[in-house]
Amino acid sequence: MKPVLKAVNVHKQFGASAVLRGVHFELERGQVHAVLGSNGAGKSTLMNIFSGILAPDSGELLLDGVPCYFSDARAARREGIAMVHQELSLVPAMTVAENIFLTRWNDGWTKFVDEAAMMRAAAALLARFEIVLDPQQAVSELTRAQQQLLEIAKALSGKVRVLILDEPSANLSAAELELLYQTVRRLSLQGLAIIYITHRLRDVFEVCNALSILRDGRIQHMLPVDATSPQAVLTLLAAQLPADWVPRKHMPMQEAAPLLQLHAKDERHPALTVVPGQIVGLSGDSASALLETIFGLQPLTDYTLSLCGHAVQISHPSEAITHGLHLVPGDRRRAGLVMDLSVSENILLSLFERISSSLLIDEARGQRIVSGLLHRLGWRADDPAREARELSGGHQQKVLMARALSTEGRILLLDEPGSGMDVQAQAMLWQTVRHYAEQGNAVLMASTDAAMLAAVCDTCHVVDSNGIGPPLAAAAGQHALLGALHGTPVVTRYQ
Numbered sequence: 001m002k003p004v005l006k007a008v009n010v011h012k013q014f015g016a017s018a019v020l021r022g023v024h025f026e027l028e029r030g031q032v033h034a035v036l037g038s039n040g041a042g043k044s045t046l047m048n049i050f051s052g053i054l055a056p057d058s059g060e061l062l063l064d065g066v067p068c069y070f071s072d073a074r075a076a077r078r079e080g081i082a083m084v085h086q087e088l089s090l091v092p093a094m095t096v097a098e099n100i101f102l103t104r105w106n107d108g109w110t111k112f113v114d115e116a117a118m119m120r121a122a123a124a125l126l127a128r129f130e131i132v133l134d135p136q137q138a139v140s141e142l143t144r145a146q147q148q149l150l151e152i153a154k155a156l157s158g159k160v161r162v163l164i165l166d167e168p169s170a171n172l173s174a175a176e177l178e179l180l181y182q183t184v185r186r187l188s189l190q191g192l193a194i195i196y197i198t199h200r201l202r203d204v205f206e207v208c209n210a211l212s213i214l215r216d217g218r219i220q221h222m223l224p225v226d227a228t229s230p231q232a233v234l235t236l237l238a239a240q241l242p243a244d245w246v247p248r249k250h251m252p253m254q255e256a257a258p259l260l261q262l263h264a265k266d267e268r269h270p271a272l273t274v275v276p277g278q279i280v281g282l283s284g285d286s287a288s289a290l291l292e293t294i295f296g297l298q299p300l301t302d303y304t305l306s307l308c309g310h311a312v313q314i315s316h317p318s319e320a321i322t323h324g325l326h327l328v329p330g331d332r333r334r335a336g337l338v339m340d341l342s343v344s345e346n347i348l349l350s351l352f353e354r355i356s357s358s359l360l361i362d363e364a365r366g367q368r369i370v371s372g373l374l375h376r377l378g379w380r381a382d383d384p385a386r387e388a389r390e391l392s393g394g395h396q397q398k399v400l401m402a403r404a405l406s407t408e409g410r411i412l413l414l415d416e417p418g419s420g421m422d423v424q425a426q427a428m429l430w431q432t433v434r435h436y437a438e439q440g441n442a443v444l445m446a447s448t449d450a451a452m453l454a455a456v457c458d459t460c461h462v463v464d465s466n467g468i469g470p471p472l473a474a475a476a477g478q479h480a481l482l483g484a485l486h487g488t489p490v491v492t493r494y495q
């Protein structure tokens with residue numbers, strides 16, 4: 001069978017750094033083809049070339065056997081290559097239908113918006129790909145998974161031969177993942193060719209039928225999924241996990257005074273207690289919102305907050321920081337990474353007070369702290385002097401985590417901390433987070449990945465519309481963490 005998309009000897013260099021060094025790749029109709037590789041391997045760069053956002057330095061692309069060149073993303077789109085990026089680009093105040101056709105008004109699809117016709121067209125498109133969404137619903141009311149499906153519908157709204165999904169499963173809960181998997185399987189049965197970038201091995205074995213591994217600027221392995229296993233793929237990825245990569249569990253320090261407590265109004269016992277040394281996990285629909293509330297981004301209505309035994313009211317993030325809290329939000333775009341500054345400068349922003357005396361900044365000390373942190377998070381090839389905007393998604397996340405871990409704060413609030421990181425980087429992150437907690441600090445982290453929470457946290461709470469659930473002792477052990485890194489559910493999730 002002739003491949004729908006073929007790349008021959010594609011090269012791409014940024015400055016002195018050769019990211020792609022002769023990529024050969026083939027994608028067939030009906031294939032869901034996983035593209036794997038560590039952070040910074042060049043996956044997004046290759047996809048940006050396929051979708052016309054970047055031009056290759058050399059090499060050739062063939063669509064259904066015909067050589068093609070894309071001057072920009074619109075040209076690739078006209079030839080049927082559509083990409084759904086990691087960062088969603090929806091307009092929250094608009095409806096599902098409006099978002100689907102937003103980018104097509106320029107195509108002359110309609111000069112004067114006929115609302116009823118647009119709703120009908122959206123409903124027909126959603127029905128054709130069996131995507132269950134209400135065209136009239138506002139995007140702000142959709143869950144993260146529904147927004148992801150809407151992005152896919154938007155991508156499918158024109159003629160599509162190749163659909164590229166860049167880490168579509170990041171930050172989806174188990175139930176939401178199932179919804180995504182069903183849709184991807186259906187699209188592949190309809191004959192669409194799909195490229196699926198992911199760091200979760202579970203995605204590969206649930207939904208993909210071919211996989212390629214990008215390493216050292218080339219596709220090193222291209223094979224059918226049913227000819228391999230998760231363990232074999234980890235080996236092919238050359239994921240050298242640190243010897244002591246299973247974080248030690250914390251022994252409850254009953255005698256330690258709590259760093260943070262939340263009391264429901266009129267309840268004697270706290271709903272949530274965090275003591276020094278502890279890593280506490282939050283899962284459920286309202287887990288991220290609870291972190292934002294504690295940090296003063298939303299009003300705290302149902303609970304009272306105590307820090308180090310004193311009741312406090314926090315109405316602004318600046319007050320939260322004064323009280324020793326530090327939040328890393330799940331959405332990198334909102335997380336305050338200054339894109340024009342270098343990696344080091346971004347981390348040094350939070351160290352400023354620690355490394356400056358009355359007049360002088362101790363730059364050497366700052367650099368030592370930065371390199372120590374980056375080393376602990378497995379920073380390899382990338383130079384700390386590079387601007388943040390040039391980094392891959394996983395490396396940006398590492399910078400954010402390094403910055404958070406370098407603060408003087410005693411309580412870290414982390415929302416989806418491992419998002420976009422490769423398996424090796426995640427293993428190192430959990431070790432570093434554990435080390436931070438062992439210094440007498442504490443970590444409260446929200447994630448949709450229950451298996452990871454079970455493996456990494458000392459205790460977990462489900463937080464949903466009913467409030468904060470009772471503490472659940474998380475299951476310990478290497479088995480659970482391995483499961484989490486593979487992205488497979490752990491059976492003994494909670495004791």
Ligand SMILES: Nc1ncnc2c1ncn2[C@@H]1O[C@H](COP(=O)(O)OP(=O)(O)OP(=O)(O)O)[C@@H](O)[C@H]1O
Nearest residue numbers: 014039040041042043044045390391392393394395
């Ligand atoms: N515009 C750019 N300018 C300079 N360097 C860049 C640019 N875009 C990407 N790079 C570099 O190219 C390399 C590959 O980045 P890319 O985003 O393709 O990696 P990735 O495999 O998608 O990583 P991740 O899994 O972390 O998303 C990285 O070292 C990155 O810093």
